[in-house]
Amino acid sequence: xxRKYFGTDGIRGTVGRPPxxxxxxxxxxxxxxxxxxxxxxxxxxxxxxxTRISGYMLESALESGFNSAGVDVVLLxxxxxxxxxxxxxxxxxxxxxxxxxxxxxxxxxxxKFFSAQGTKLPDEWECAVEEALEETPVWSDSASxxxxxxxxxxxxxxxxxxxxxxxxxxxxxxxxxxxxAAHGAAYQVAPTVFHELGAEVIAIGCSPDGLNINDHVGxxxxxxLVNAVRAHHADYGIALDGDADRLQMVDASGRLFNGxxxxxxxxxxxxxxxxxxxxxxxxxxxxxxxELALKSRGVKLVRARVGDRYVLEELTRHHWILGGxxxxxxxxxDRHTTGDGLVSALQVLQACVRSGKTLSQLLAGLVLxxxxxxxxxMQPDHDWQANPALHAATLAVEAQLGDTGRVxxxxxxxxxxxxxxxxxxxxxxxxxxxxxxxxxVSPV
Numbered sequence: 001x002x003r004k005y006f007g008t009d010g011i012r013g014t015v016g017r018p019p020x021x022x023x024x025x026x027x028x029x030x031x032x033x034x035x036x037x038x039x040x041x042x043x044x045x046x047x048x049x050x051t052r053i054s055g056y057m058l059e060s061a062l063e064s065g066f067n068s069a070g071v072d073v074v075l076l077x078x079x080x081x082x083x084x085x086x087x088x089x090x091x092x093x094x095x096x097x098x099x100x101x102x103x104x105x106x107x108x109x110x111x112k113f114f115s116a117q118g119t120k121l122p123d124e125w126e127c128a129v130e131e132a133l134e135e136t137p138v139w140s141d142s143a144s145x146x147x148x149x150x151x152x153x154x155x156x157x158x159x160x161x162x163x164x165x166x167x168x169x170x171x172x173x174x175x176x177x178x179x180x181a182a183h184g185a186a187y188q189v190a191p192t193v194f195h196e197l198g199a200e201v202i203a204i205g206c207s208p209d210g211l212n213i214n215d216h217v218g219x220x221x222x223x224x225l226v227n228a229v230r231a232h233h234a235d236y237g238i239a240l241d242g243d244a245d246r247l248q249m250v251d252a253s254g255r256l257f258n259g260x261x262x263x264x265x266x267x268x269x270x271x272x273x274x275x276x277x278x279x280x281x282x283x284x285x286x287x288x289x290x291e292l293a294l295k296s297r298g299v300k301l302v303r304a305r306v307g308d309r310y311v312l313e314e315l316t317r318h319h320w321i322l323g324g325x326x327x328x329x330x331x332x333x334d335r336h337t338t339g340d341g342l343v344s345a346l347q348v349l350q351a352c353v354r355s356g357k358t359l360s361q362l363l364a365g366l367v368l369x370x371x372x373x374x375x376x377x378m379q380p381d382h383d384w385q386a387n388p389a390l391h392a393a394t395l396a397v398e399a400q401l402g403d404t405g406r407v408x409x410x411x412x413x414x415x416x417x418x419x420x421x422x423x424x425x426x427x428x429x430x431x432x433x434x435x436x437x438x439x440x441v442s443p444v
Contacts (some may be wrong), residue, residue: 005133006126008307008413011113012101017056020109027442028111029065029097032133033146035125036071036094043094048076048084048154050100050185050243053210054109059098061110067146068139071274076154078208080185080244080377081112083158084341089118089337090157100185103220105361106211118337120309155189162193165282165335166346169351173198176234178250180225182218183244186342193342194238204230205239219246219328219341226254235375236359240341245308246328247341247350251359259328260287262348266332267299267322268352268362281314281323281331282387283307284408287368288423307413325441368429369405372434374420376441382443384411385419393440396434397422409437 002283004216005019007012013020019028038042040228047062049055050419057077063073074093076084081098105109106158112188115121140146177199181187187206195201204224205217214231230239237250251256260282267277271434279300282290291301303316304310306331315333324330330344363379384390390409405424412419420437424430 003123003126004130006130008020008309010098010110011100012104012108013112014107015109020054020058022057022110025061025111026065026068027133027137027206028064028129028135029047030069031135032113032289033066033069033071033136034132034138035128037069038079039364040094042070042072044072044074044091045095045097046074046076046080046084046088046091046093046151047097047099048079048087048185048373049098051078051187051208051210051213052099052101052106052109053111054106055099058109062097062099065203065408065424067148069146070140070144071146073146073148075148075150077150078185078187080157080189080240080342082336082338082343083154083185083189085114085118086158086161086336087112087154087339088114089150090161091151098243098257102243103182103214103216103218103241103246106213108363114338120312121340121394122313145242158190159192159196161276162189162342163197164342164348165343166197167196167350167354170350171198172349172353174237175349176200176202176232177233177239178202178204178225178232180217180228180237180239181244182214182220182240183208183212184214184240184244186244186393187274190238190240190244190342193346197346202228204228213253213433219243219248222248222250222256222344225250226256227429230254236303236352238345241328244341247330247344248328249345249359254362256361257359257362258326259324259330260290260326262344263322263324263330263365264290264293264366265351265359265362266330266344266347267294268297269347269355270322271297271299272355277319277322279318281311281318283325284309284410285326285371285421287326287371288406289366289368293366337427369423369425370430371417371421372427372430373421374434374438375412376438378416378418379439380416382418383407384434387441389440390437395436397436400433401429405433407437
């Protein structure tokens with residue numbers, strides 16, 4: 001079945017336009033509730049959200065939809081996406097629900113789901129929900145309606161979980177760290193975690209007003225973090241996105257490190273502590289330099305489709321632990337069931353603290369290949385794969401690059417964009433090749 005509503009990370013769109021409207025979200029929750037009740041008589045779901053003003057409206061719609069299907073609801077309030085995943089598992093809930101559009105600006109919002117085990121749900125489950133959406137609602141009678149309550153210490157429980165993933169024998173004392181929460185879901189949690197582990201914390205992007213999430217701050221706008229690290233003479237900077245499942249880091253010089261580099265560091269740190277790392281999962285976008293560097297150490301890199309859910313699927317298939325994306329979605333499955341910006345930052349910091357080396361020193365041997373990524377806006381139903389000019393241009397570029405680069409063209413799972421990426425050892429060659437491919441794409 002072709003999915004109508006679900007993308008690579010739940011259901012996302014502009015608030016007030018289908019499908020992100022209160023009537024659809026109510027029907028969505030009702031449909032999900034009916035799917036849950038096929039396996040469980042009285043399911044319980046947890047609902048968390050980021051700081052968008054639309055979260056209030058969508059939270060109410062979800063609560064009503066679930067209750068109408070005979071499902072109990074526990075409201076968590078603003079909480080990072082991985083915090084919802086953790087509490088879903090810890091509370092033995094049937095499902096976790098997050099109201100967030102992640103790194104998008106405030107006019108957008110979305111709904112994503114976690115299983116009882118705190119993992120992203122498979123395509124088959126999403127198809128079952130879409131099928132239920134096409135069915136006539138079956139409203140519960142008064143005696144069978146679900147109930148709702150609030151978990152008041154949700155943030156505190158998640159803070160303690162994050163701290164538990166950092167080695168007890170280590171401390172962040174003596175470090176000055178700038179923490180940028182993108183005015184998002186981690187605005188209270190993130191500064192507290194690093195402060196309670198001993199760091200001096202400078203907080204930016206921690207004053208949400210419902211309209212400023214990801215607004216020139218956070219993991220997708222790291223310039224604010226770079227400037228703050230330099231201005232405060234900090235040792236490190238940590239940038240999260242709106243729902244805190246992405247991570248970018250900065251060292252004292254203001255040098256920015258992306259998810260590919262941090263994933264590589266997490267792998268070599270474990271190898272340096274004599275842990276066996278049989279393989280690492282990246283994506284089609286993972287930098288070729290990381291693949292070659294891991295190969296030189298006897299570690300295989302497997303590429304999954306873009307999206308942390310697909311990285312998780314490959315990790316599960318291979319029984320591996322480490323995976324991630326250049327965007328900063330990083331997974332360490334012996335620490336958490338899903339990508340977690342805070343937990344990943346603590347994994348990187350413990351490597352620095354334990355070794356007594358900076359990020360730059362630890363990653364001195366890794367030089368990323370230049371990647372040029374260009375986005376082309378297109379109609380949602382545009383069949384770019386049937387474009388003969390693009391096909392011919394792609395073959396020509398690939399022949400030119402040989403084994404010293406890569407081409408990747410894919411449709412975005414969250415926006416009506418065609419993403420054209422070229423990777424090569426030489427930046428000018430990558431730029432010219434990317435422009436050639438974009439020119440071959442038919443205009444909207």
